[in-house]
Amino acid sequence: MDIVLSGIRSTGNLHLGNYYGALRNFIKMQDENKCFFFIADIHSLTTHPDPKILHGNVRNVLVDYLAAGIDPEKSVIYVQSEVPEVAELYLYLNMHAYLGELSKTTSFKEKARKQPENVNAGLLTYPTLMAADILIHNADKVPVGKDQEQHLEMTRRFARRFNNFYGVEYFKEPVAYNFGQELIKIPGLDGSGKMGKSEGNAIYLADSPKDIEKKVKRALTDSGPTEPHSVKPDYIENLFTILRVVSAPDVVQHFEDKWNTCEIRYGDLKKQLAEDIIKVTAPIRDRILEIEKDEAYLHKVTTEGAEKARESAGKTVREVREIMGFKAF
Numbered sequence: 480m481d482i483v484l485s486g487i488r489s490t491g492n493l494h495l496g497n498y499y500g501a502l503r504n505f506i507k508m509q510d511e512n513k514c515f516f517f518i519a520d521i522h523s524l525t526t527h528p529d530p531k532i533l534h535g536n537v538r539n540v541l542v543d544y545l546a547a548g549i550d551p552e553k554s555v556i557y558v559q560s561e562v563p564e565v566a567e568l569y570l571y572l573n574m575h576a577y578l579g580e581l582s583k584t585t586s587f588k589e590k591a592r593k594q595p596e597n598v599n600a601g602l603l604t605y606p607t608l609m610a611a612d613i614l615i616h617n618a619d620k621v622p623v624g625k626d627q628e629q630h631l632e633m634t635r636r637f638a639r640r641f642n643n644f645y646g647v648e649y650f651k652e653p654v655a656y657n658f659g660q661e662l663i664k665i666p667g668l669d670g671s672g673k674m675g676k677s678e679g680n681a682i683y684l685a686d687s688p689k690d691i692e693k694k695v696k697r698a699l700t701d702s703g704p705t706e707p708h709s710v711k712p713d714y715i716e717n718l719f720t721i722l723r724v725v726s727a728p729d730v731v732q733h734f735e736d737k738w739n740t741c742e743i744r745y746g747d748l749k750k751q752l753a754e755d756i757i758k759v760t761a762p763i764r765d766r767i768l769e770i771e772k773d774e775a776y777l778h779k780v781t782t783e784g785a786e787k788a789r790e791s792a793g794k795t796v797r798e799v800r801e802i803m804g805f806k807a808f
């Protein structure tokens with residue numbers, strides 16, 4: 480039985496990118512694997528250190544996660560900061576992580592550019608904390624989107640380095656996983672890059688059908704192709720990328736054909752796209768509205784989750800300390 484671990488930063492509600500990148504396949508995996516899922520609230524402090532919003536953000540992700548189908552009877556669900564062993568392993572791993580490699584990480588360079596007034600050490604060592612999240616349970620598979628590939632590579636490198644340095648075969652080298660498929664990147668609706676919480680281009684699982692229709696309607700289009708079989712501009716390709724994940728293959732083919740014969744009507748495409756997104760999100764949204772009121776349930780899930788996660792994490796930290804040479808007098 481493989482150990483699977485999935486994490487999401489608590490910086491806002493879950494969007495379609497999170498769902499297809501890291502969550503949907505994870506839900507399918509709950510029966511066949513030992514699954515952990517957690518909310519990366521310590522990671523969120525690298526960009527959003529605000530005590531007024533922290534708890535609310537964690538709560539939103541928790542509710543979205545549960546509503547999307549994570550089953551606490553099958554999987555372990557916890558909040559990162561409630562498992563302090565993670566922070567301890569992070570500290571130890573940092574002793575074998577180097578400034579050169581950390582400062583070259585794409586996500587670090589991006590964040591440093593975005594928030595030049597707050598290039599904190601947490602940002603620099605973000606990949607070490609992520610490695611600690613994964614290695615603390617010695618996970619085999621980590622469901623992630625394309626944007627996390629480099630972090631997973633670094634986790635493997637840290638695991639390998641630890642094993643080599645201490646002459647042990649202790650940590651496994653976890654792989655980024657998307658259910659046998661390529662890692663995916665769900666684009667935003669604004670024609671640029673990926674769908675993200677901070678980009679203002681996301682469709683959230685909690686969005687109402689009306690909001691989704693509005694957002695899809697607003698997506699950038701143009702006057703349509705003039706040459707048969709022409710290459711799609713990025714902003715149109717993006718709409719097709721989302722269509723490919725939410726719609727049936729014959730629907731996608733229909734619009735591909737219309738594109739290729741220059742008969743595409745973006746109004747129809749958007750109507751279909753909104754409809755198919757709503758088919759995915761509406762049942763999740765209904766559950767969100769139910770679960771978010773249930774304080775006792777959220778308390779129970781996180782308390783039991785932290786307890787189980789700490790059991791697994793505590794074992795790792797004890798063994799790592801021994802390997803590293805810590806001894807009691």
Ligand code: TYM
Pocket residue numbers: 484485486487488489495496497498499500501519522608609612613621622623624625626627630663664665666673674675
């Ligand atoms: P985060 O919170 O940005 O996103 C959570 C997960 O969603 C995926 N994702 C996407 N996938 C496809 N298309 C998109 N547009 C898109 N946007 C987000 C991400 O790849 C990710 O899998 N560093 C992580 C959180 C984390 C973590 C971990 C993940 C901390 N520790 C340990 C896995 C294992 C992050 O910022 O993801």
